[in-house]
Amino acid sequence: MAETLRLKSPADFIGKQGNGVISFGSGQPDLPPPKEAFEGLDLRKDLRYGLIQGELKLREALALEYPGSTADHFVITNGASEALDLIFRGWGKGEKVLLPRPYYYSYPPIIELAGMVPVYTDLIDGRIDIEDFRKKVQGCRAVLINSPSNPTGRVEDIATLKEIEKITAKLGVYVVSDEVYKDLIYERENYHIQGDHVITVNSFSKTYAMCGVRVGYLWSADKSIVENVCEMKTHTSMNTNLVGQDMALSAMRAPKEYIRQQQQIWRERRDFIYKGFCDLGFELWRPEGAFYILPKCKNAREFLTVLYQDYKVITYLGEWFGAPGHLRLSYALDVKMIEEGLNRIQMAMKKVQVL
Amino acid sequence: MAETLRLKSPADFIGKQGNGVISFGSGQPDLPPPKEAFEGLDLRKDLRYGLIQGELKLREALALEYPGSTADHFVITNGASEALDLIFRGWGKGEKVLLPRPYYYSYPPIIELAGMVPVYTDLIDGRIDIEDFRKKVQGCRAVLINSPSNPTGRVEDIATLKEIEKITAKLGVYVVSDEVYKDLIYERENYHIQGDHVITVNSFSKTYAMCGVRVGYLWSADKSIVENVCEMKTHTSMNTNLVGQDMALSAMRAPKEYIRQQQQIWRERRDFIYKGFCDLGFELWRPEGAFYILPKCKNAREFLTVLYQDYKVITYLGEWFGAPGHLRLSYALDVKMIEEGLNRIQMAMKKVQVL
Numbered sequence: 242m243a244e245t246l247r248l249k250s251p252a253d254f255i256g257k258q259g260n261g262v263i264s265f266g267s268g269q270p271d272l273p274p275p276k277e278a279f280e281g282l283d284l285r286k287d288l289r290y291g292l293i294q295g296e297l298k299l300r301e302a303l304a305l306e307y308p309g310s311t312a313d314h315f316v317i318t319n320g321a322s323e324a325l326d327l328i329f330r331g332w333g334k335g336e337k338v339l340l341p342r343p344y345y346y347s348y349p350p351i352i353e354l355a356g357m358v359p360v361y362t363d364l365i366d367g368r369i370d371i372e373d374f375r376k377k378v379q380g381c382r383a384v385l386i387n388s389p390s391n392p393t394g395r396v397e398d399i400a401t402l403k404e405i406e407k408i409t410a411k412l413g414v415y416v417v418s419d420e421v422y423k424d425l426i427y428e429r430e431n432y433h434i435q436g437d438h439v440i441t442v443n444s445f446s447k448t449y450a451m452c453g454v455r456v457g458y459l460w461s462a463d464k465s466i467v468e469n470v471c472e473m474k475t476h477t478s479m480n481t482n483l484v485g486q487d488m489a490l491s492a493m494r495a496p497k498e499y500i501r502q503q504q505q506i507w508r509e510r511r512d513f514i515y516k517g518f519c520d521l522g523f524e525l526w527r528p529e530g531a532f533y534i535l536p537k538c539k540n541a542r543e544f545l546t547v548l549y550q551d552y553k554v555i556t557y558l559g560e561w562f563g564a565p566g567h568l569r570l571s572y573a574l575d576v577k578m579i580e581e582g583l584n585r586i587q588m589a590m591k592k593v594q595v596l
Numbered sequence: 597m598a599e600t601l602r603l604k605s606p607a608d609f610i611g612k613q614g615n616g617v618i619s620f621g622s623g624q625p626d627l628p629p630p631k632e633a634f635e636g637l638d639l640r641k642d643l644r645y646g647l648i649q650g651e652l653k654l655r656e657a658l659a660l661e662y663p664g665s666t667a668d669h670f671v672i673t674n675g676a677s678e679a680l681d682l683i684f685r686g687w688g689k690g691e692k693v694l695l696p697r698p699y700y701y702s703y704p705p706i707i708e709l710a711g712m713v714p715v716y717t718d719l720i721d722g723r724i725d726i727e728d729f730r731k732k733v734q735g736c737r738a739v740l741i742n743s744p745s746n747p748t749g750r751v752e753d754i755a756t757l758k759e760i761e762k763i764t765a766k767l768g769v770y771v772v773s774d775e776v777y778k779d780l781i782y783e784r785e786n787y788h789i790q791g792d793h794v795i796t797v798n799s800f801s802k803t804y805a806m807c808g809v810r811v812g813y814l815w816s817a818d819k820s821i822v823e824n825v826c827e828m829k830t831h832t833s834m835n836t837n838l839v840g841q842d843m844a845l846s847a848m849r850a851p852k853e854y855i856r857q858q859q860q861i862w863r864e865r866r867d868f869i870y871k872g873f874c875d876l877g878f879e880l881w882r883p884e885g886a887f888y889i890l891p892k893c894k895n896a897r898e899f900l901t902v903l904y905q906d907y908k909v910i911t912y913l914g915e916w917f918g919a920p921g922h923l924r925l926s927y928a929l930d931v932k933m934i935e936e937g938l939n940r941i942q943m944a945m946k947k948v949q950v951l
Contacts, residue, residue, distance in 0.1 A: 250830075251935050252826075252827070252830050256695060263881060267645070269645055269709060270644075271644075272597075273642070274641070274643055278643075279639065279641065284634065284637075284639075286629070286634065287628070287632075288629055288805065288806040288807065288808045288809050289622075289624050289626075289687050289805075289807055289808050290622070290807045292690070293607070306792075312759075319674050319833040319834075319836075319837070320833060320834055321835045322831065322832055322834050326831070326832040326833070330709065334711075347830070350831045351831050351832065352827075354685065354691075354828060354831065354832065356711065357840060393792075433715050450643065450644075451643040452643065452644055452788045452834075453642075453643045453644050453645050453835060453837070453838040454643050454837055454838060455833065455835065455836070455837040456837075458868055471607075473700070474710065475605075475607050475707065475708050476677065476702040477678060477681040477706065477709065477811065478674040478675060478677050478681070478811065478833070479674075479677050479807075479810060480808060481674075481810070482674070482808070482809055482810040482811075482839070482840045483710050483809065483810075483835040484809060484837070484840060484843065485837045485839060485840070488839065564705040568913070
């Protein structure tokens, strides 16, 4: 057998698709953006700097989706990534940020790049353990939550989210709520966690299948957060690209039916991959949102290597997401591809003991 | 007279144009982008993530402009701003960066946000004092130079640039060379400062009048710099927006004649505003590149206030650029507007003693 791959992060797989490769790696929709993203688009000919905070029309359109909000509560950013980066950079060096584990793989580096220190609360059965949360949140400047979650596919209970709201409000701890999968919930509506101490991070990437356009945003009722982020952004990237903002505004004209249709496709895939992995004998959580599964897997790195080298199947290591002993798979693939992937996984299971 | 404005930075003037205001503030071309930026543009319908490093075709096109380079030497960023931000974030906290003063107003905050410490070498007559440079550069991790310069309008002598190359190479100090005005030199061709210890920062914003699209890049022959920037960018913003990159590639199809024609317009404006300010009695340097003047001005804040409140003329304080006792003006305006602005300035000079 070939030597076990020394991959260090998902970035090692970028650009490795095509040529019969089936990738369960990529965290982005494979479906096309809504036609409205292009149809309504009137490409501006004046390409001078825009407002650092983001185009007013786009922020006004967003305010309609956040009850009680105005355009002033939003900053348009280069994807959710930049929103997170600037939020944490605005806080003090050495301060603590509480992070449920497993986590999205960029969270610890973003927090550390800002000079802050991640501390962890381990999920129980894929959900926040509110008693551990209550202990660990003491002395933190902020918590970062992600529901629906990449990589767990779990959606936190509304009762838990409300309890988090309450605990943090009492302690004066900020809640950074990354809700980029808010329109990809199979079980119920999103609960939008609220309060003056809440900073919501969101994006057009997943809802409208336009990851490469890099338009995200943050929402905050705390004026000092908005101003501080804009001040930093003036120096670190200026306005978010104007053409992308135009496309985002156009995409928002897509009917609600577009989002429902997308959800139907995702639900079908979810059911298919979940059953497939159960049938193969894996232990895993049934996804309630987003498009990820995180099955338990012995010898995960060896299995990943065999899958990639012998069967052209890309998977990610759970350990990149703080979940050693697991594999993390995205099901942003059509059902036929998922089926073929499952067949290959079944064959690879004869070579590596994974259960 | 009204109270003197307590403006703190150029950002306080953003969005204050229109309604008969003449703005000498804004550091961006008022001219339109070349028609090629739109004509050749085939808006992609697949908007999935692109390469973090930037689209290969765009980097290949850039490599043709940098002799001896390949696409691997470039990272496409959200404007020159993000390139600078990521470069400095890659270095050690507390390390020193040498900065000629006056400087572009975002430089100190970018360096400080990265946890580094700016140290200054004062320009003499708008040019780097190589003896002071030689002393101050000792113990620095990097120097940041900007020729042609915002706010001085000066272009460093080729002999000086070569001496900087040599001194820094010997000491193992990086040179970050911000050349966003490289195509806006009135006197001679740009000298592209070179070496494995050089990181060039550039942009499509000024050359092609597309600031709002936010496409810039860095060039480095040092693989570790390129890799480190890409690693950080994976977490902090992902790929630079794909539509903007398409527009940048399209814009590069504009003939060299486009750039020459632009230069002709800028030269005419330069001559007009320089003569105008000399005739009014101001002491200032004749711009050799970019589109800024930095006249000496007594009671600068008071004069700025009168100009803005009584004459609807926006100027920037030299102190925002490390040049107290000066005003900084951009001449990204057509000659008729510059003329009207000069008339208003002449009137305002009757109210405030500036010479």
